[in-house]
Amino acid sequence: MNQISSTENLLPWAPELTGEPIPPRPRVAPGPAAFLLLPLRLAWRQLRAEKSRLLAAMAGVMFACVLVFMQLGFRGALFDSATNMLGAMRADLFLMHPMTDASFRPEPLPRARAFQTLADPDVAVAVPIYLAQATWRNPETGRRRAVQLIGLDAEAGAVGFTGLAPLVEALKQPDTVAFDVRSRPEFGPIGQLFAERGPFQVQVGHREMRLVGLVEIGPSFGADGNVVLSETNFRRVFERRVSNTDLVALKLHEGADPRAVQARLRELLPGDVMVMTHAELVAHERAYWENGTPIGFIFVFGSLMGLVVGMVIVYQILFSDIASHISEYATLKAMGYSNGYLSRVVMSEAFILAIIGFIPGLLLSAWLYNWVGAATFLPLAMYPERAVTVFLMIFTMCAVAGLLAMRKLRDANPADMF
Amino acid sequence: MNPVELSGITFAYGEGALRREVLREVDLSISPGEIVLLTGPSGSGKTTLLTLIGALRAMQLGKARVLGQELAGASESDRVRLRGRIGFIFQNHNLLGFLTARQNVAMSLELHGGMSEAERLTRAGEMLAAVGLADHAEKPPSRLSGGQRQRVAVARALAGEPGLILADEPTAALDKVSGQEVVRLLRDLAKTRGVPILLVTHDPRILDIADRIVAMEDGRIVQPAKAA
Structure with missing residues (x-):
């Protein structure tokens, strides 16, 4: 090291004293860590220096983040809740009319198909399930609202609704129903009333029935609430042809291969039924909401809008940051910093913004999920995969903003510095 | 070899009818440890010359060898690398x-x-x-x-142990006392290290630090004279 301040400590023939030129130290290229870490540090120091700008950028990213989380959350909740009821089915194969788009609006299929399947040696039980919407009178206000009726033989064990098992005997009685306690509150405080009074009279459709218990299924976009009742009681509410049913659940013998049985049943049965596994049934229902309605698109569109707005904000912030430091950037270029180095600084800024905007955005969204979930009864939950997806989206958003802002670096021309 | 060897540098801005030559056939060399002052009226091309030597601009005509690097036809990355070995001091500290x-x-x-x-x-x-x-x-x-x-800014320019220092009006934004202080400091530090300096200035108060004063006019060097 050659420093002026300590010349008195040098030997008499030191180059500092003789005026002889000091050979420059050998130049070494910076290491790979410096390649990314030094621009990152410079980016952070630059962002940190302008608190209000940093806060604005953070708020912008956070805004985009919350918007995307909410849109994806609603979208996921829609699809999750749409399959609440079908997802709780506990059977190996299902028969459904090929023209049934979604379970809230089923196309009837001949009930005889259920019994035809018993011809296959591997089919143990065939359970017809009846689906229809009727009205439910709120016992407190007297207002009526559409509710999903699920009529089936509860004893057959084809569905796994929580709380159904102890009600099997009670539901065999004439004019009895079980109510989904997770239904929307507009149906009345049924759970609370049941806890206070025990079984009480309710009106389903135009019929007086007796509420004998509570189950848990959950509302969906197609149905605000659910009522479970026996096959016979279902027909008491609805005058309809006894030869028709809406969905058939098949339970197979232990050790049977559902795929093989499915293939055999397709051979056996005429074209008025589809034979589906449980996964296919759920996917079919989901596909209706995803593709058959604009709802899926609306949420994707909403997410994209959030990302575009966030990108514009981040771009604006980065752009003005570069613009206000243009002479410093030009100086760095004159000092031998490459365009690539400065580009890495800008990209680092973008990534820092992505991270410091994402974290509060994630926390706020998690809180909103709880709050909105409680208010709408939609299953909104912060799944780790969703958090990763949104982070990647926000990251990409900031990267694009950074790439756009980087073009401004070209204006930093060191030749203009003189 | 001299740190700076220029021969036949010609440089023009604009094209066609708007072409305006700012440097014509400039020859200049700076020996190791030499302090050269470049003076002249504005528009005489001294700043353009400085930016060419500093590898901040692409060369047009002529040969320029700076710290062993030939600048005619040098690539952008060669020029960026060369800049890392030059200390710059600007009119504004930046x-x-x-x-x-x-x-x-x-x-x-x-x-x-x-x-x-x-x-x-x-x-x-x-x-x-x-x-x-x-x-x-x-x-x-x-x-x-x-x-x-x-x-x-002087400390920054010198810290990287440059082989050459280029300064453009380093005293323009300063009062007399601090201006002279800065320039003397620059001279002393450069002299100890044997670093040559090319300094563009209008400021007559600092002419005395130079080993040589080069005056430019209308894109040419008019009077290469030894300083008194």
Whole structure:
């Protein structure tokens, strides 16, 4: 090291004293860590220096983040809740009319198909399930609202609704129903009333029935609430042809291969039924909401809008940051910093913004999920995969903003510095 | 070999009818450790010459060898690498406002590997001490006076052990006393290290630091004269 301040400590023939030129130290290229870490540090120091700008950028990213989380959350909740009821089915194969788009609006299929399947040696039980919407009178206000009726033989064990098992005997009685306690509150405080009074009279459709218990299924976009009742009681509410049913659940013998049985049943049965596994049934229902309605698109569109707005904000912030430091950037270029180095600084800024905007955005969204979930009864939950997806989206958003802002670096021309 | 060897440099801005030659057939060489002052009226082409030597602009005609690098036809990355070996001092200090004086000086060391962060900061501190700012190392530029800022810029230009220093009106924004202080400091530090300086100036108060004064007019060197 050659420093002026300590010349008195040098030997008499030191180059500092003789005026002889000091050979420059050998130049070494910076290491790979410096390649990314030094621009990152410079980016952070630059962002940190302008608190209000940093806060604005953070708020912008956070805004985009919350918007995307909410849109994806609603979208996921829609699809999750749409399959609440079908997802709780506990059977190996299902028969459904090929023209049934979604379970809230089923196309009837001949009930005889259920019994035809018993011809296959591997089919143990065939359970017809009846689906229809009727009205439910709120016992407190007297207002009526559409509710999903699920009529089936509860004893057959084809569905796994929580709380159904102890009600099997009670539901065999004439004019009895079980109510989904997770239904929307507009149906009345049924759970609370049941806890206070025990079984009480309710009106389903135009019929007086007796509420004998509570189950848990959950509302969906197609149905605000659910009522479970026996096959016979279902027909008491609805005058309809006894030869028709809406969905058939098949339970197979232990050790049977559902795929093989499915293939055999397709051979056996005429074209008025589809034979589906449980996964296919759920996917079919989901596909209706995803593709058959604009709802899926609306949420994707909403997410994209959030990302575009966030990108514009981040771009604006980065752009003005570069613009206000243009002479410093030009100086760095004159000092031998490459365009690539400065580009890495800008990209680092973008990534820092992505991270410091994402974290509060994630926390706020998690809180909103709880709050909105409680208010709408939609299953909104912060799944780790969703958090990763949104982070990647926000990251990409900031990267694009950074790439756009980087073009401004070209204006930093060191030749203009003189 | 001389750090700077120019021959037949011709440079023009614009094209066709708008073409305006600012440098015509300029020859100039600077020997090791020499301090050369470039003077002349504005528009005489001295700043353009400085930017060409500093590899900040692409060459048009002529040969220029700076610190062993031929600039005619040099690629952008060659020029960027050469700039890392030249110390620049601008009319405005152009320090990074969000860094302390010490960090600003250390910026010119970050381009060179083989030095740890602690070494860079120590080295930057020593350079600041050499320009008399040991007590101001941790201040941001906004809390330094104009003369102090320009001294930080001098420290920054010298910290990377450049083979050549190019300065453009380093005293223009300073009062007489601090201007002279900065220039003397620059001269003393450069002389100790044997670094040649090419300094563009209008300022008659600092002509006495030069080994040689080169005057330019209308894109030509008119009077290469030894300083008194």
